[in-house]
Structure formats: structure tokens, C-alpha cells
Amino acid sequence: MIMRDFGGEVPSEMEQLLKLPGVARKTANVVSAHAFGNIQGVTVDTHVKRLSNRWKLTKSDNPIQIERDLMALLPQPEWEKYSIRTIYHGRAVCKARKPQCDVCQLVQFCPSAKEYLN
Ligand code: SF4
Incomplete structure (x- = not known):
């Protein structure tokens, strides 16, 4: 093609x-x-989907809607940087099963931290 x-x-x-x-x-x-x-646009992979929900930047689990929500919130020049940073953070710290809130630099800003900290 x-x-x-x-x-x-x-x-x-x-x-x-x-x-x-x-x-x-x-x-x-x-x-x-x-x-x-x-x-x-904003690249929405599994990490962007999970972390954007943990950060309450979206309420959706639909990638198309998540992308729309993020595009409305973020300045356009930041769209791809947001994805890249979020993917790295999701791989290294805010993992799917066990987010490492005790070492996370975003802990004081994150609306989901209480949920995962013991
Ligand atoms: S504080 Fe916890 S839930 Fe929030 S971004 Fe960091 S690792 Fe993820």
C-alpha cells in the first residue's frame, strides 16, 4: 500500500x-x-492508560477517549513528551501490579498514592 x-x-x-x-x-x-x-496526538499505550487513570487525568479505559482527555489538558508541544515520560515511569516505578509509591518522586502530588501506600 x-x-x-x-x-x-x-x-x-x-x-x-x-x-x-x-x-x-x-x-x-x-x-x-x-x-x-x-x-x-498523545500516544496511549498500556502505561499511559494506567498512569493517566491513577493521576485522575481521565476516567476512561478507552484509549481514544483517554487521548482526547489528555489532548484537552496538555499543551500540544508536550503531548509526545508526556507519553514518553509516562511510559518510562510506568515501567520503572508505577508498575501495574505493585506501584512503588515509597520511592516515587510524584508521591506528594499523586491522587492514588494513598491507595497503594501501606
Ligand atoms: S505515587 Fe504511586 S500510584 Fe502515584 S505515580 Fe507514584 S508509584 Fe504511581
Whole structure:
């Protein structure tokens, strides 16, 4: 499809990326931001989904709605940085099963800390 419809070049625009088989907004956002420097949305993976809910930045578990909520809250230049930082924090500290609130630098700001601290 890239050869046939896009002249052999990966497209940079969201609308075109979403036409590619297997590409949804998560992948399209990553490709767009990292390959083209074109920030068109917030990448919502499993970490962004979990942490954005723990931080009460969204009430949804639907990635499309989570992305909408985050885009409304965050300045556009921060969208991809938010995703990257959140993914790293989710991998290293705010893990799915056992968030490490006792060593988390966000503990004083986090609305979910009480839930996990003993
Ligand atoms: S305080 Fe706990 S729940 Fe909040 S971000 Fe840190 S590790 Fe996650």
C-alpha cells in the first residue's frame, strides 16, 4: 500500500497513516512524532492508560477517549513528551501490579498514592 498509494514513502499525516493496515492511533502517533517530528496526538499505550487513570487525568479505559482527555489538558508541544515520560515511569516505578509509591518522586502530588501506600 505504501508503494502503491503513497509513492514508496511512509506518509506523515495522521489521516493517511490510519489508512495503513494494522495502524491505529497509537502507532500513527509514534511514527508521526518520532519519524517526522509532527506531533498530532498523545500516544496511549498500556502505561499511559494506567498512569493517566491513577493521576485522575481521565476516567476512561478507552484509549481514544483517554487521548482526547489528555489532548484537552496538555499543551500540544508536550503531548509526545508526556507519553514518553509516562511510559518510562510506568515501567520503572508505577508498575501495574505493585506501584512503588515509597520511592516515587510524584508521591506528594499523586491522587492514588494513598491507595497503594501501606
Ligand atoms: S505515587 Fe504511586 S500510584 Fe502515584 S505515580 Fe507514584 S508509584 Fe504511581
